[in-house]
Amino acid sequence: xxxxxxxxxxxxxxxxxxxxxxxxxxxxxxxxxxxxxxxxxxxxxxxxxxxxxxxxxxxxxxxxxxxxxxxxxxxxxxxxxxxxxxxxxxxxxxxxxxxxxxxxxxxxxxxxxxxxxxxxxxxxxxxxxxxxxxxxxxxxxxxxxxxxxxxxxxxxxxxxxxxxxxxxxxxxxxxxxxxxxxxxxxxxxxxxxxxxxxxxxxxxxxxxxxxxxxxxxxxxxxxxxxxxxxxxxxxxxxxxxxxxxxxxxxxxxxxxxxxxxxxxxxxxxxxxxxxxxxxxxxxxxxxxxxxxxxxxxxxxxxxxxxxxxxxxxxxxxxxxxxxxxxxxxxxxxxxxxxxxxxxxxxxxxxxxxxxxxxxxxxxxxxxxxxxxxxxxxxxxxxxxxxxxxxxxxxxxxxxxxxxxxxxxxxxxxxxxxxxxxxxxxxxxxxxxxxxxxxxxxxxxxxxxxxxxxxxxxxxxxxxxxxxxxxxxxxxxxxxxxxxxxxxx
Amino acid sequence: xxxxxxxxxxxxxxxxxxxxxxxxxxxxxxxxxxxxxxxxxxxxxxxxxxxxxxxxxxxxxxxxxxxxxxxxxxxxxxxxxxxxxxxxxxxxxxxxxxxxxxxxxxxxxxxxxxxxxxxxxxxxxxxxxxxxxxxxxxxxxxxxxxxxxxxxxxxxxxxxxxxxxxxxxxxxxxxxxxxxxxxxxxxxxxxxxxxxxxxxxxxxxxxxxxxxxxxxxxxxxxxxxxxxxxxxxxxxxxxxxxxxxxxxxxxxxxxxxxxxxxxxxxxxxxxxxxxxxxxxxxxxxxxxxxxxxxxxx
Numbered sequence: 001x002x003x004x005x006x007x008x009x010x011x012x013x014x015x016x017x018x019x020x021x022x023x024x025x026x027x028x029x030x031x032x033x034x035x036x037x038x039x040x041x042x043x044x045x046x047x048x049x050x051x052x053x054x055x056x057x058x059x060x061x062x063x064x065x066x067x068x069x070x071x072x073x074x075x076x077x078x079x080x081x082x083x084x085x086x087x088x089x090x091x092x093x094x095x096x097x098x099x100x101x102x103x104x105x106x107x108x109x110x111x112x113x114x115x116x117x118x119x120x121x122x123x124x125x126x127x128x129x130x131x132x133x134x135x136x137x138x139x140x141x142x143x144x145x146x147x148x149x150x151x152x153x154x155x156x157x158x159x160x161x162x163x164x165x166x167x168x169x170x171x172x173x174x175x176x177x178x179x180x181x182x183x184x185x186x187x188x189x190x191x192x193x194x195x196x197x198x199x200x201x202x203x204x205x206x207x208x209x210x211x212x213x214x215x216x217x218x219x220x221x222x223x224x225x226x227x228x229x230x231x232x233x234x235x236x237x238x239x240x241x242x243x244x245x246x247x248x249x250x251x252x253x254x255x256x257x258x259x260x261x262x263x264x265x266x267x268x269x270x271x272x273x274x275x276x277x278x279x280x281x282x283x284x285x286x287x288x289x290x291x292x293x294x295x296x297x298x299x300x301x302x303x304x305x306x307x308x309x310x311x312x313x314x315x316x317x318x319x320x321x322x323x324x325x326x327x328x329x330x331x332x333x334x335x336x337x338x339x340x341x342x343x344x345x346x347x348x349x350x351x352x353x354x355x356x357x358x359x360x361x362x363x364x365x366x367x368x369x370x371x372x373x374x375x376x377x378x379x380x381x382x383x384x385x386x387x388x389x390x391x392x393x394x395x396x397x398x399x400x401x402x403x404x405x406x407x408x409x410x411x412x413x414x415x416x417x418x419x420x421x422x423x424x425x426x427x428x429x430x431x432x433x434x435x436x437x438x439x440x441x442x443x444x445x446x447x448x449x450x451x452x453x454x455x456x457x458x459x460x461x462x463x464x465x466x467x468x469x470x471x472x473x474x475x476x477x478x479x480x481x482x483x484x485x486x487x488x
Numbered sequence: 489x490x491x492x493x494x495x496x497x498x499x500x501x502x503x504x505x506x507x508x509x510x511x512x513x514x515x516x517x518x519x520x521x522x523x524x525x526x527x528x529x530x531x532x533x534x535x536x537x538x539x540x541x542x543x544x545x546x547x548x549x550x551x552x553x554x555x556x557x558x559x560x561x562x563x564x565x566x567x568x569x570x571x572x573x574x575x576x577x578x579x580x581x582x583x584x585x586x587x588x589x590x591x592x593x594x595x596x597x598x599x600x601x602x603x604x605x606x607x608x609x610x611x612x613x614x615x616x617x618x619x620x621x622x623x624x625x626x627x628x629x630x631x632x633x634x635x636x637x638x639x640x641x642x643x644x645x646x647x648x649x650x651x652x653x654x655x656x657x658x659x660x661x662x663x664x665x666x667x668x669x670x671x672x673x674x675x676x677x678x679x680x681x682x683x684x685x686x687x688x689x690x691x692x693x694x695x696x697x698x699x700x701x702x703x704x705x706x707x708x709x710x711x712x713x714x715x716x717x718x719x720x721x722x723x724x725x726x727x728x729x730x731x732x733x734x735x736x737x738x739x740x741x742x743x744x745x746x747x748x749x750x751x752x753x754x755x756x757x758x759x760x761x762x763x764x765x766x767x768x769x770x771x772x773x774x775x776x777x778x779x780x781x782x783x784x785x
Contacts, residue, residue, distance in 0.1 A: 043499055043535035043550035050510045064513055068498055071741070075534070078721070081690065082572035082614040084633065089574070 005165040006124060010112075012162075013105035016155055018056045023049040037098060039091035047072065048098060055106050062113045065106055072099040080143070093144040100140030104159075107133045124170055134163060134269035135291070141321070142271060142289060157323065160266070164324070167266045194259045196300060196389070196479035201370045203457070203477055204393050204431055210456040210464070215242040222337040225382075225467070233398045234343030237470060239456055240334070240384075240463040249328035249388050250461060255481050256389045258296055264325055268293025273316055276309040300479055303369045312372045315484075318365035326363075332384050332463065335361040335487040339382045339468070346399030346469035347407070348419065352380045355488060362486040374474040376405065376421035381486035383466040387458045390480035394464060395425060395455040397471040404447035405471055423448055425473045458482075489767075491522040491529075491539065492759065495743035495775025499535040501549025502775060510550065516742030518759055518778065522546070527779055530564030531555060532772030538564065553590055567607075568593070572614030573631065579607035579619055584627075584651055586617075601629070601651055611670035613637065613688070613719070618675050619651065624664020626677060627651040636702035637673055639687040656704050657685065671719040671771060672696070677704065682713035682729060696724065696737045698752065709734050709754060720771035726754070731765040733757045733778070741774045 026038050027045045037045065051068055054060045076096035080088055111123045125133065137159065146153050216224065225235040249255045262268040269291055276286045299311030319326035342349040362381065366374075370390075376397070385394075397405060408417035426432035427441045428448055442448065457477065458464050466472055468488065493502040493515060500512040504522040524541035531538045536549035538558055545562060547555070558565050570576045576587040578598070582605060587598035605621035612618070616630035616637040628638045632648030635641075639654045646652035657665055662681025669676050674688040674696055685704040686697060699705045707714075712728035723737030723744060734754045735744040744750075745757050759766075763783055770777040 041535075041552050043552050046510055046550060047498055047535075054511070060511065061513070064511070068511070071496070071498060078572060078614065081693075084631075087573075 005162045005169065009159065009162045009166070010108055012155060012159060013101075013108045014056055017101040017105045018052045020049060020052045020056060023052055036090040037094045039089055040095050044072070044075075044095065048095075048102070051102055055102060055109060058109055058113045062106065062110065066103060069099045069103040069106065073103070077143070096144040097140045097147060100136050100144070104133055104136045107136065124166060130163070130167065130266070131269055134266050135271060138271040139289070142273070160322075163266050164264075167269075168263070171263075171267070194257050196256060196258065197302075198478060199370050201477055202431060204395075204429070204455075204475070206393075206455050206457055208452075208454045210237050210239050210396070210454045212239040212241055214240075216240065218333050218337060221334045221465075222339075225337065225339050225465075232345065233400060234345065235340060235467045236398075237396050237454060237456075237467065238465045239458065240332075240465060242461070243332055243334075243463050244386055244388065244461050247329050247388070249325075253328045255328065256460075258301060262293060262296065265292040265322060268296060270322060272313050272318070272321075274299070275312045275314050300367075300369050310369065310372055312366075312368035314366055314368065314372070314374070315364045317363060318367075319363050329386070329388070329483055331361050331363075331485060332386065334384055334463075334465065335485045339488065342468045343399050345402075346378075347402050348378060348380070348469055349399070352468055355380055358486070358488055362484075364484045364486075366480070366482040366484065368476060368480060370476050370478050370480070372476045372480070373426065374472075376423050376425055376471050376473040378419050378469050378471050379466070379486065380419075380468065381488050382468045383464075384485045384487070385458070385464045385466060386483045386485065387460055387462050387464075388481045388483060390460060390476065390478040392458045392480050392482065393455065393475045393477055394458055395453050395473045396466065397451055397453050399469040399471075401451045401453075401471070404451035406445055406447075421471060426475070489524060489527045490520045490764070490780040491527050492518045492520050492766075492778040492780055493775065494518045494745035496741035496773060497775065499549040501532070501535060501537045501772065504537075504539075504546060504548050514742045515775075516745070516747070518745040518757065518776070520780070529770045529777055529779070531558050531566075532770065532775075532777070534773045537772060537777070540564075557594075567610060569610045569612035569617060571612040571617065571630065575612075575617075575630075577610060577612065577617045577619075579610045582606055584619060604651060609668050611668050611675065613670040613672055613675060615673070616670065616675065616688075617651075618668050618670050620665055620668045620677075624666060624680065626654045626657050626665050626668060628654060628675070634673060634688075634690055636690070636700075637675065637688045639675060639702065639704050654704065660685075667717060669717050669719045669771075671724075672721045674700065674719050674724065676707075676717045676719050676724065678714055678717055682715065684709070684714040684717055684726060686719075686724075696722065696752075707754075716769045718769045718771040718776070720776070721774050723771070723774070723776070725769045725771060725776055727766055727769045733759070733766055733769070735776075738774070743771075743774045743776050745776060 023045060026035060027042060027049055051065055054065050073096055076092045079092035107129055110129060228235045244250050254260055271289050272292050272295060273287055273289050274295055276288060295311060295313060342352040406422040408420050408422050410416050423445055427437060430438040494517060495514060497512045497514045499510055502515050502521060503512055526542040528540045530540055533552050533555050536547060536551045536555045538555055539546050554570060567580060568576060568578050574589050576590055576593045578585045582603040584601045585598045586601055587593040592598060604627060605623055605625060607619050608622050609620040615634050616628055619627045628640060629649055629651045630637060632642055638648060640652060642648045657677060660679050662679040662683045664680055665677045666680045667678040673690040674686060676684060676686045678684055684707040686700060686707055687702060687704045689700040709726060709728055712730055714726055715729050716727040718725045720743060726734045734756050736751050736754045738750050739748055761780060764780050765783050766778050767781045768779045
């Protein structure tokens with residue numbers, strides 16, 4: 001029952017997030033405390049304590065309580081800018097998080113404000129309340145990071161689970177089915193299709209196809225990596241077929257269904273970081289934080305209707321943020337093989353060799369419309385790139401081609417771009433831009449034409465093994481959702 | 489004299505009349521909260537205000553460590569400024585010292601940045617310090633990430649973190665600088681001929697003012713001479729020679745004393761001051777203070 005989830009949520013807020021005892025202890029302790037928040041100073045602690053008590057007792061002016069929490073969040077945000085990123089005193093991140101959790105709590109008990117007795121009016125939070133609650137807590141996670149303690153992290157996880165539960169209950173009740181929630185329908189037929197658009201974008205022809213192997217065994221794959229055809233090149237990329245067929249994401253929990261993805265993100269309310277612009281090396285490239293629903297509606301389902309830039313949910317650890325989506329996929333066994341060290345022909349081999357062995361593969365989600373481009377770059381780990389939804393064109397260059405690929409260096413502002421090539425493959429090959437621009441680019445980078453490559457169109461359900469140090473250029477041909485698994 | 493206030497009041501730092509408590513609402517239009525033969529604003533902070541009246545030092549709000557020190561020493565410590573990044577600077581005579589924090593200042597554990605000219609004023613904003621000498625020259629130093637706030641170029645001879653003169657403020661048409669004020673990511677200077685100059689801004693943040701840049705630019709307030717200037721965390725006050733008050737910037741906490749969301753252009757605030765006039769203006773963290781006197785006095 002929603003009432004149960006709601007009661008649990010309110011209970012967590014009042015007993016855990018409104019920790020007046022802890023705050024009172026900090027206010028009155030004269031000695032140095034191990035708790036970082038102490039460093040925000042007594043005035044800030046006293047105000048937090050006052051607000052925590054106000055929420056616990058649901059007394060005073062509700063709007064003023066929320067405004068003061070916003071004031072404290074603004075103060076913490078100002079500190080994030082005042083210090084260089086690495087020097088921000090931890091107390092200000094903690095203040096951002098504490099004030100956000102108090103604001104979340106205030107919103108959660110809004111319906112029973114000024115009712116101090118325990119007979120809670122347990123109305124389900126309104127749509128707007130839910131919007132604001134999810135935004136508040138997600139923003140805290142993004143700006144301030146997760147709570148340092150594992151207890152704290154578990155509480156946040158359980159709060160999201162409860163919000164998800166409240167949301168799922170609410171969409172089953174017809175009275176909550178407000179028009180606001182109904183998704184856009186097809187303009188011609190008036191019917192809502194629960195699928196991504198199939199657009200026709202330019203499709204490069206595959207010239208040097210990468211070899212394919214249907215479900216190699218663990219041992220076969222390990223042998224493939226350890227005994228390359230050509231020792232001067234090292235292990236080569238491989239398209240693996242059939243490895244994803246048991247994933248729930250490809251079967252009973254279909255990621256190709258926008259409705260499913262929205263349902264898993266508390267009705268699309270979770271916030272995600274989006275890259276804007278064609279590629280991350282373009283001028284005017286930027287990032288912003290929006291709701292998952294805004295991302296799906298404006299950037300995925302209807303990218304043409306607006307003058308918006310291409311939006312790409314790229315290299316985001318979505319599965320740490322939304323654990324229930326993690327359950328829809330499985331780490332391919334191939335990631336637990338012992339791969340060879342970075343090949344000596346890679347100029348980055350020494351750097352990549354210094355990386356500590358990973359305890360577990362690193363997962364990242366890559367979700368975007370057709371036409372997203374990841375410019376030519378290398379990664380510091382072996383990669384099993386798994387194509388869950390849609391298709392992508394991928395072109396790869398071996399590490400020993402590096403000197404023909406014009407790697408960038410340390411650039412203005414001290415950012416090391418040594419893993420990124422200066423080459424715009426689409427321009428140099430003539431897929432994008434004009435013939436004149438293509439010629440000009442090839443004159444600037446004369447060695448490019450001599451560089452040997454391999455390519456493929458990675459189809460839905462396939463995986464691509466990318467050996468560490470291999471340069472790759474990735475271009476989505478449809479709406480695409482991939483998961484990368486980095487291992488070493 | 490009278491003290492008029494408007495703006496952020498979370499700790500009751502504007503409540504001189506009533507014994508204030510934490511959790512006070514903001515004050516959204518200017519009102520008089522204190523009367524005395526003499527009023528002087530000693531110092532403001534995030535959470536408190538310290539004033540000296542003819543009889544005593546009065547405080548409102550919740551004292552932080554620096555204001556506590558001011559109360560102990562019965563002094564506003566105007567030779568000390570603390571930036572948003574917690575660094576603290578101190579001028580004494582010709583010398584400038586910098587401390588990583590208030591704690592290191594208390595332990596006298598700072599760094600001597602050099603000897604220049606005899607300093608009369610010192611101001612800080614989030615990341616920059618600004619010092620004014622008795623010959624009307626202005627020195628700035630601070631975080632090089634926000635070059636605009638320095639009002640000068642960063643070079644090998646003039647690195648960001650060491651005090652260097654803003655050459656653009658030398659030889660101005662209306663004479664040397666006589667007053668500086670700084671807050672947020674903005675600094676302002678007044679010439680002895682009462683012209684106002686501003687500089688600063690932070691990339692990625694909507695600018696407080698249209699003309700804000702990395703070089704000092706003159707501000708025109710209907711052609712009037714400017715008597716006083718006060719720059720807050722996200723708003724600015726200016727008082728003209730005709731004793732008219734102008735405001736610009738954010739108003740989330742009522743710091744402009746007007747019924748607006750925010751102002752990107754200067755607007756005049758008129759107050760019911762029959763027979764009295766504003767003599768000086770001050771700011772705290774997102775709030776505003778006006779000292780008012782009878783005209784005949």
